[in-house]
Amino acid sequence: MAKTIYNTATSIDGFIADADNSLKWLFGVGGGHPEQEEAEEGPLGEFDEFMKGVGAICMGSTTYEWILDYEQLLEKPEKWPYEQPAWVFTHRDLPSVPGADIRFASGPVEAVHEAMAAAAGEKNRWIVGGGDLVGQFFDAGLLDEVVVSAAPVFLGGGAPLLPRQVLSDRLELLEARSAGQFAVLKYRVKPPGRSEG
Amino acid sequence: MAKTIYNTATSIDGFIADADNSLKWLFGVGGGHPEQEEAEEGPLGEFDEFMKGVGAICMGSTTYEWILDYEQLLEKPEKWPYEQPAWVFTHRDLPSVPGADIRFASGPVEAVHEAMAAAAGEKNRWIVGGGDLVGQFFDAGLLDEVVVSAAPVFLGGGAPLLPRQVLSDRLELLEARSAGQFAVLKYRVKPPGRSEG
Numbered sequence: 001m002a003k004t005i006y007n008t009a010t011s012i013d014g015f016i017a018d019a020d021n022s023l024k025w026l027f028g029v030g031g032g033h034p035e036q037e038e039a040e041e042g043p044l045g046e047f048d049e050f051m052k053g054v055g056a057i058c059m060g061s062t063t064y065e066w067i068l069d070y071e072q073l074l075e076k077p078e079k080w081p082y083e084q085p086a087w088v089f090t091h092r093d094l095p096s097v098p099g100a101d102i103r104f105a106s107g108p109v110e111a112v113h114e115a116m117a118a119a120a121g122e123k124n125r126w127i128v129g130g131g132d133l134v135g136q137f138f139d140a141g142l143l144d145e146v147v148v149s150a151a152p153v154f155l156g157g158g159a160p161l162l163p164r165q166v167l168s169d170r171l172e173l174l175e176a177r178s179a180g181q182f183a184v185l186k187y188r189v190k191p192p193g194r195s196e197g
Numbered sequence: 198m199a200k201t202i203y204n205t206a207t208s209i210d211g212f213i214a215d216a217d218n219s220l221k222w223l224f225g226v227g228g229g230h231p232e233q234e235e236a237e238e239g240p241l242g243e244f245d246e247f248m249k250g251v252g253a254i255c256m257g258s259t260t261y262e263w264i265l266d267y268e269q270l271l272e273k274p275e276k277w278p279y280e281q282p283a284w285v286f287t288h289r290d291l292p293s294v295p296g297a298d299i300r301f302a303s304g305p306v307e308a309v310h311e312a313m314a315a316a317a318g319e320k321n322r323w324i325v326g327g328g329d330l331v332g333q334f335f336d337a338g339l340l341d342e343v344v345v346s347a348a349p350v351f352l353g354g355g356a357p358l359l360p361r362q363v364l365s366d367r368l369e370l371l372e373a374r375s376a377g378q379f380a381v382l383k384y385r386v387k388p389p390g391r392s393e394g
Contacts, residue, residue: 011211012211012343012345012358012359012368012382012384013210013211013357013358013359014208014209014210014211014212014351015211018362025362025364025365028365029365148209150382151365152365152368152369152370152384153363153364153365153368154211154358154359154361154362154363154368155362156357156359156360156361156362157360160210160353161209161210161351162209162210162351162353163353163354164351164353165215165222165351165352165353166350166351167222167350168222168225168226168348168349168350168378171209171349171350171351172349172378173349173375173378173379173380175375176373176374176375176380176381176382177373177374177375178370178372178373178374181365181369181370182370183370183373183380183382184373185209185347185373185380187209187349
């Protein structure tokens with residue numbers, strides 16, 4: 001059954017970007033960079049597999065602007081990395097990327113989730129980030145799975161992975177293993193109000 | 198060779214206690230409570246193994262006061278959980294526990310580390326926490342290993358695991374695996390100023 005999945009890289013201490021909103025700490029980690037030999041055994045090879053199962057994606061405006069900037073997409077729109085329809089949550093007017101299927105949205109996540117599900121069909125919905133947006137999906141009961149790839153890094157501060165209190169009655173560890181220098185942890189989000197399940 | 202190890206439970210998002218300085222979120226996690234059947238396969242069984250290799254421990258005052266309070270040690274001093282000599286870093290006058298080998302210390306960690314190493318001999322030194330104290334050991338180049346057992350919990354705030362920026366040139370993932378509902382991640386702290394090693 002198609003799932004809504006938050007799949008992200010993180011530091012060990014739960015930050016998805018550092019205090020300068022940078023990912024410099026993430027790139028160059030063993031197994032994490034495509035030009036490194038071990039990349040196919042690291043999370044990037046796995047990430048390609050994950051992406052094959054994704055039929056729709058969404059992200060917050062900070063994440064979107066980070067990609068725009070990092071890939072210099074306004075000059076090189078062909079570098080937009082996703083084939084799937086992508087929803088971007090924003091209250092501002094943001095530039096689109098020519099040729100990319102980008103849909104700007106605001107307001108509650110429920111309507112976007114419904115549109116994503118219709119677009120993705122039997123494939124999964126991927127929430128790219130950030131943490132606040134994922135929190136809104138969690139609050140709405142629309143988050144099925146969390147997959148984090150923890151880089152061997154402490155940041156001590158930055159953008160939080162998921163700024164919510166989610167206790168063990170709501171999360172089930174499905175898997176924990178290494179992939180290169182990353183620790184990959186996979187959790188199922190359990191529905192509320194059930195002590196077992 | 199004897200090592201100085203920070204071994205702790207944490208939330209997925211890197212907090213060792215919640216905003217109320219409580220560990221309620223931690224207890225009762227599958228595999229994490231001694232009265233649960235699977236405890237011996239969880240991190241507690243492993244923790245007993247770890248403790249057999251520990252010859253000296255240290256902790257900050259917040260951690261110490263938490264244990265005092267949680268175990269009601271001033272009424273039940275026999276419940277002090279450690280046989281090893283224990284250093285407690287504090288600038289205040291704190292009560293000791295009758296019959297326990299507790300040594301209060303203040304000032305730089307180097308002198309205490311030396312005393313711990315002398316007491317522990319070929320066994321390891323365990324830094325119980327909190328994060329600030331561990332950070333001081335890291336700053337002084339005296340931290341060899343970090344072992345975190347991540348409970349299936351997001352806290353969204355609380356006492357940080359390690360309030361430092363430690364990048365991947367300083368950390369090597371040795372192991373990532375599940376133990377019951379916990380994800381156990383083990384890192385070697387690499388010496389500074391070497392790109393490989």
